[in-house]
Amino acid sequence: MKVDTSKPLEYGTHENSNRIFGFWVFLGAEIALFATLFTVFFVLVNRFADGPSGSELFEIGPVLIETFLLLTSSFTIGLAVHAMRHQYKRAMLVFFGITLLMGLGFLGIEISEFVTYVHEGATLQTSAFLSSLFVLLGTHGAHVTFGFLWGAAIMIQLMREGINPATANKSFIFSLYWHFLDVVWIFIFSFVYLKGLM
Amino acid sequence: MNFDLEKFKVHGEPLIYGAMISIALASIGIVVGLTVFKKWGWLWREWLTTVDHKRIGVMYILAALLMLFRGGIDALMMRLQTAAPDMKFLDAQHYNEVFTTHGLIMILFMAMPFIIGLMNVVVPLQIGARDVAFPRLNAVSFWLFFFGAMLLNISFVIGGSPDAGWSAYFPLASLEFSPTVGNNYYSLALQISGIGTLMTGVNFIVTILKMRAPGMKLMRMPMFTWSVLITNVIIVFAFPVLTVALALMMFDRLFGSQFFTMANGGMDMLWANLFWVWGHPEVYIVILPAFGIYSEIIATFSKKNLYGYTSMVASMLIISLLSFIVWAHHFYTMGQGVMVNGFFSITTMAIAVPTGVKIFNWLFTLRKGRISFTTPMLYSLAFIPIFTIGGVTGVMLAMASADYMYHNTMFLVAHFHYVLIPGAVFAVIAGFHYWFPKVFGFRLNERLGKHAFWWIIISFNVAFFPLFILGLKGMTRRMYTYSAETGFGPLNMISFAGALGLAIGFVILVYNIYWSTRYMPRDKTGDPWDARTLEWATQSPIPEYNFAVVPNVKSRDPLWAMKHDKQPLFEDQITKIHMPSNTGKPFVLGVVFFFLGFFLVFSMWIPAIVAGIGVLVVLAAMSFDRDHGFYIPADKVIKTEKKLGGGTV
Numbered sequence: 062m063k064v065d066t067s068k069p070l071e072y073g074t075h076e077n078s079n080r081i082f083g084f085w086v087f088l089g090a091e092i093a094l095f096a097t098l099f100t101v102f103f104v105l106v107n108r109f110a111d112g113p114s115g116s117e118l119f120e121i122g123p124v125l126i127e128t129f130l131l132l133t134s135s136f137t138i139g140l141a142v143h144a145m146r147h148q149y150k151r152a153m154l155v156f157f158g159i160t161l162l163m164g165l166g167f168l169g170i171e172i173s174e175f176v177t178y179v180h181e182g183a184t185l186q187t188s189a190f191l192s193s194l195f196v197l198l199g200t201h202g203a204h205v206t207f208g209f210l211w212g213a214a215i216m217i218q219l220m221r222e223g224i225n226p227a228t229a230n231k232s233f234i235f236s237l238y239w240h241f242l243d244v245v246w247i248f249i250f251s252f253v254y255l256k257g258l259m
Numbered sequence: 260m261n262f263d264l265e266k267f268k269v270h271g272e273p274l275i276y277g278a279m280i281s282i283a284l285a286s287i288g289i290v291v292g293l294t295v296f297k298k299w300g301w302l303w304r305e306w307l308t309t310v311d312h313k314r315i316g317v318m319y320i321l322a323a324l325l326m327l328f329r330g331g332i333d334a335l336m337m338r339l340q341t342a343a344p345d346m347k348f349l350d351a352q353h354y355n356e357v358f359t360t361h362g363l364i365m366i367l368f369m370a371m372p373f374i375i376g377l378m379n380v381v382v383p384l385q386i387g388a389r390d391v392a393f394p395r396l397n398a399v400s401f402w403l404f405f406f407g408a409m410l411l412n413i414s415f416v417i418g419g420s421p422d423a424g425w426s427a428y429f430p431l432a433s434l435e436f437s438p439t440v441g442n443n444y445y446s447l448a449l450q451i452s453g454i455g456t457l458m459t460g461v462n463f464i465v466t467i468l469k470m471r472a473p474g475m476k477l478m479r480m481p482m483f484t485w486s487v488l489i490t491n492v493i494i495v496f497a498f499p500v501l502t503v504a505l506a507l508m509m510f511d512r513l514f515g516s517q518f519f520t521m522a523n524g525g526m527d528m529l530w531a532n533l534f535w536v537w538g539h540p541e542v543y544i545v546i547l548p549a550f551g552i553y554s555e556i557i558a559t560f561s562k563k564n565l566y567g568y569t570s571m572v573a574s575m576l577i578i579s580l581l582s583f584i585v586w587a588h589h590f591y592t593m594g595q596g597v598m599v600n601g602f603f604s605i606t607t608m609a610i611a612v613p614t615g616v617k618i619f620n621w622l623f624t625l626r627k628g629r630i631s632f633t634t635p636m637l638y639s640l641a642f643i644p645i646f647t648i649g650g651v652t653g654v655m656l657a658m659a660s661a662d663y664m665y666h667n668t669m670f671l672v673a674h675f676h677y678v679l680i681p682g683a684v685f686a687v688i689a690g691f692h693y694w695f696p697k698v699f700g701f702r703l704n705e706r707l708g709k710h711a712f713w714w715i716i717i718s719f720n721v722a723f724f725p726l727f728i729l730g731l732k733g734m735t736r737r738m739y740t741y742s743a744e745t746g747f748g749p750l751n752m753i754s755f756a757g758a759l760g761l762a763i764g765f766v767i768l769v770y771n772i773y774w775s776t777r778y779m780p781r782d783k784t785g786d787p788w789d790a791r792t793l794e795w796a797t798q799s800p801i802p803e804y805n806f807a808v809v810p811n812v813k814s815r816d817p818l819w820a821m822k823h824d825k826q827p828l829f830e831d832q833i834t835k836i837h838m839p840s841n842t843g844k845p846f847v848l849g850v851v852f853f854f855l856g857f858f859l860v861f862s863m864w865i866p867a868i869v870a871g872i873g874v875l876v877v878l879a880a881m882s883f884d885r886d887h888g889f890y891i892p893a894d895k896v897i898k899t900e901k902k903l904g905g906g907t908v
């Protein structure tokens with residue numbers, strides 16, 4: 062395997078830079094996916110039938126914590142990549158771990174939110190508005206869950222092999238994914254929660 | 260969970276029992292055959308675990324041919340049922356299932372995989388690459404497509420097929436009005452194969468943008484490669500919409516959500532919009548590569564370079580953009596008002612302009628060319644006028660106010676077969692004949708090929724032209740029977756005769772494959788058609804590494820320039836070549852997805868969860884895999900090159 066040392070490690074081989082480019086293309090598809098889900102949500106947002114509307118349901122507190130956790134985790138995964146570029150394996154693992162833990166915290170709050178909604182009688186079946194809410198949030202949440210598992214797998218590989226072209230490449234791609242989930246969350250936060258609370 | 264065998268059963272119909280028996284016999288036959296000839300190991304090593312783009316391409320094409328026959332038998336059954344008034348061959352439910360699976364199979368499991376198969380075989384060669392960017396992902400794509408297709412196919416004998424049309428409009432496709440598991444199959448089978456297609460899209464965009472041989476600038480790429488690039492961009496932006504639509508459908512049907520329901524705020528038209536936001540680009544996903552195929556064939560057999568290269572590329576780009584803003588022309592009659600209909604009417608008609616540009620470019624390529632009438636060329640020539648009829652009737656349908664007359668009649672059915680069959684089917688058949696010698700090292704027999712061609716071309720018009728008239732007379736689509744007083748009988752009978760002729764044509768085509776495999780002489784040149792592009796610059800059959808030496812491209816038709824202007828193409832020395840190694844994981848992933856889909860179709864939650872975890876386990880196994888492939892040593896490459904003909908040594 063030819064490694065080009067003039068480039069950052071994660072871009073070093075031809076395959077690695079293809080993977081990163083490929084992941085950007087994939088993120089293009091993910092944008093289309095979430096754009097569709099947002100469209101569905103906007104179409105159905107006022108169709109709450111006999112169920113509650115957003116302003117009756119949402120509470121700002123937990124959502125702010127979720128936002129804080131996810132935004133900070135986006136920062137820490139950035140620090141992890143920074144550490145990786147300097148070959149600081151321990152620091153990288155620490156930041157990576159913090160990122161995943163915050164992701165887990167986010168998921169915990171989101172799940173407890175869902176449970177509260179359901180207890181208040183707002184289920185997937187109640188109204189079109191709630192169906193689209195649960196599926197939009199759920200798709201984002203499923204992405205975070207998948208990201209958690211994927212990130213954990215990468216961490217294990219990092220611990221085993223250290224920072225090499227393969228693990229660096231995976232970690233970098235993971236960081237792109239994680240940032241992307243953050244961006245999606247900002248849209249959810251603004252257009253689902255803030256707008257819904259107004 | 261109560262286990263109820265009843266829901267797996269399909270009742271009545273001797274035809275279905277016939278299908279069950281033939282599926283069972285075919286499976287037993289395959290298993291016995293493989294065991295008797297000790298071919299299991301061969302099958303696993305050479306095919307099921309392969310990551311070679313050529314083999315994956317061949318598997319796509321084989322699967323597509325199988326599906327062509329499955330969809331074709333559906334078509335024959337429908338044509339037989341409507342051949343005369345008051346026929347009792349299929350009942351209403353069965354007719355519904357047959358036209359639904361026919362449409363789905365023809366578009367998603369025949370046309371698209373056939374095209375993806377050709378692009379797998381051809382595109383890396385045309386750009387002078389050793390493989391696609393992500394060979395393993397490519398295998399994942401194939402197996403997801405394949406097992407998605409299998410999932411839809413078993414619906415016929417286990418539980419019942421989808422029956423709400425290939426467009427599955429709500430509320431008809433909801434649990435309330437389609438209570439069988441048929442539309443569960445729809446949502447899951449399409450989802451699984453759709454994910455595979457999306458991965459193909461990512462893979463080929465990277466391949467084409469990042470894996471080109473030195474000197475192969477974007478504006479030097481062969482037209483087929485251009486069409487594939489644009490198509491894959493469409494795939495990447497259109498398929499996620501289908502992913503969402505199918506997921507929402509699944510939620511509505513399995514978990515009682517309210518997206519497309521009639522109560523609790525649901526909106527049935529939302530489905531129609533989502534479906535066609537994907538669905539219209541989808542028809543361009545199958546037609547743009549076809550345009551690329553015709554461009555290659557017409558240039559080769561006119562012995563001229565393609566006329567209007569730049570305008571060809573530009574028109575494809577414009578078509579791909581427009582394809583995303585025409586979707587509402589599928590439901591002008593659903594009451595969205597004059598402004599909306601006007602907008603979509605205009606965008607739809609606008610597509611005729613770039614398409615017309617392409618037609619004229621082909622005509623100018625032919626002009627003063629030294630034309631040889633080979634089988635692939637015949638299909639390309641026949642395509643031009645027939646597709647034009649399809650296009651002109653398309654513009655008629657595009658006029659919203661006039662569409663109130665044609666909407667959902669046989670006129671529409673005639674129109675879309677007049678674009679899809681010449682636009683996609685003739686193209687893949689032409690491409691199949693054209694690139695066949697590249698892959699297998701011998702040509703298909705020309706006499707048999709032309710025989711099949713005339714059967715297919717003439718029968719096609721006999722089968723579908725009457726439908727224009729029937730439509731204007733008021734025969735609606737998806738109508739399983741009619742009375743003698745309507746007067747629809749004679750034209751339907753003619754159409755049935757045409758369908759039979761088509762079937763004969765396809766049988767001759769397949770017989771030709773068999774005959775040629777046995778008797779056709781081997782081609783040692785690697786360039787049997789005296790062609791222009793890079794795929795013909797390597798040996799036939801293609802060695803696993805594609806090119807012993809990576810070509811150095813200096814012009815648009817590099818092989819032609821090498822042959823006629825003595826422009827050197829292979830300048831480097833042969834060195835060891837890096838190859839990816841085979842892997843069984845993509846196949847296993849496909850199998851696990853198949854079971855996940857199947858369990859979800861029948862709402863068997865615990866097995867479904869187990870299968871879902873299985874998916875994650877296979878993905879993890881892939882992530883932990885550290886296989887860096889292997890090298891073919893230089894002397895082995897030289898040996899292979901000598902054996903195959905020795906053009907580049």
Ligand code: HEM
Pocket residue numbers: 331334335337338358359361362363365366370423424425426672676679680683684722735736737738758761
């Ligand atoms: C090979 C000869 C073919 C014949 C004889 C044939 C015949 C038919 C017939 C009789 C119908 C149903 C008309 C109705 O009652 O509404 C139909 C529908 C359809 N066909 Fe074909 N067809 C053929 C090939 C194809 C191909 C190659 C494609 C696509 C690539 C295709 C795509 C469709 C679609 C999308 C529908 C609509 C299904 C629906 O209503 O949901 N057909 N075809």
Ligand SMILES: [Cu+2]
Pocket residue numbers: 538539585586588589
């Ligand atoms: Cu359309």
